[in-house]
Amino acid sequence: MLKSILIVDDSPVARMIMKKCLPPDHGLIIYEANNGKEGVEKFLLHKPDLTFMDLTMPVMDGFTALSTIKKHDPQAIVIVATADVQEKVLRKVSTMGALHTIKKPPSKASVSEALQLATSAMEGQNKA
């Protein structure tokens, strides 16, 4: 069961929308970061069960942050949240180890699906 998530996005509104799309009474501890560099730092500090990662951000973009996080922790569960769902982008983040991609703006349904996927992935890791 997921206990904590990290939302990495430079837009405070995007982070707000993501939180609004979480199920009611989710009980999750939520960490936030406003660029990829801060995202990596907070990931290493808090070790969240799931990280939502925007791609287009100042200071460090989401591709670099994803790659850095996966280098530190290959088991890290990262789900990319982006409006740019070009095939090349989807393939690239998948190759880099993202579990899934949700299209922005997110919806309650897409976030719920993402949480379920992350839960399954975490359970699979625990069994292995």
Add this chain to the structure above:
Amino acid sequence: MSGDIQPLFADEEKDILQEVMNIAFGQASAELAEVIDIFVVLSVPDIKVLKGSDLPDYLCKELKPATTVNIIEQSFLGKFSGQALLVFPAGAEKELLHLFTQDQESNSQDIDIDIDTLETETLLEVGNILIGACIGKIAELLNDVVAYDPPHITAKNLNLENCESPVPAENFAISIRTMFRFEQQNVEGYLFLIANQSSIDWLKKALIAFLESFE
């Protein structure tokens, strides 16, 4: 220069507008890639609100060392109405034309159109695609439907150091600076949305409604 979005938009409205633009540009990237079959990235838009009279100076500073630009204009009509101005440094049309014809170079001598016309048509088509994708996505996110007039070149090789603003001095222009990156080529362009006060009033309400839709 007014240069700041603050006087026209409250902090929360500015943040929502920025995110709506980010989403719109991201989705527009994905749709453009399907339309023109080229990997395109529209980078994080940097938004400012400028007075029309400040526009030439602003562009001069932003586009340095280029001082000569081409401007494509397209009007859009909906609850959010106005004109979109797409500004490219002069010369960008050659890079854009190359982009669209690079797979057909062996046949280029067969095209019975002079190069100037081709470059102008390229600017118009790129303008049509980019403006349509960006405005269309913004409208869609804010539950509006817009219609468009055909694009036209409103200025060719315009020297910014000695020109009148393409926007009436008393009007406000929402400036969205973005880099259009096509495959390996970077073409920096600026998209300006010029809206009247009633459209701005509608936009402010629509931005709040957008955020509330996630409740």
